[in-house]
Amino acid sequence: MEVKHILLREFLNNDFAVSTEDGDKLFHEIKGYLDSNQKVSLDFDGIVVVITAFLNASIGSLYNNLYSDQFIDEHLLYENVSDSNRKYINLVIDNAKKYFKNVDGFDKNTDDLLNG
Numbered sequence: 001m002e003v004k005h006i007l008l009r010e011f012l013n014n015d016f017a018v019s020t021e022d023g024d025k026l027f028h029e030i031k032g033y034l035d036s037n038q039k040v041s042l043d044f045d046g047i048v049v050v051i052t053a054f055l056n057a058s059i060g061s062l063y064n065n066l067y068s069d070q071f072i073d074e075h076l077l078y079e080n081v082s083d084s085n086r087k088y089i090n091l092v093i094d095n096a097k098k099y100f101k102n103v104d105g106f107d108k109n110t111d112d113l114l115n116g
Helices: 006-012 020-035 052-057 069-075 081-102 101-116
Strands: 003-007 039-042 077-079
Touching: 006 077, 006 081, 020 039, 020 069, 039 069, 039 081, 052 081, 069 077, 069 081
Parallel strands: 003 039, 039 077
Antiparallel strands: none
């Protein structure tokens, strides 16, 4: 099976992975490949800044009951990820899994915290 390689620096046209808008574009790119049962490799070579807003939009959104966790684990690969960015990715994945398993509960708790 061919692995689709996405060099983030080229995809984003810069070395900062920070915007939700860019994360959303990457999400749709990844989703297109996954929908065709293709593996995708995200290459972080040359990326100097990654924030969770970008990762939530691009990777976390994949856990919105679109695919099984096992399918994502088998089809989404990562290259050249620093240890600190790997921690952010793992945090985003863990939080997305929890959130999408109980969206109503999370939304209610957030509403209660904000509105009393």
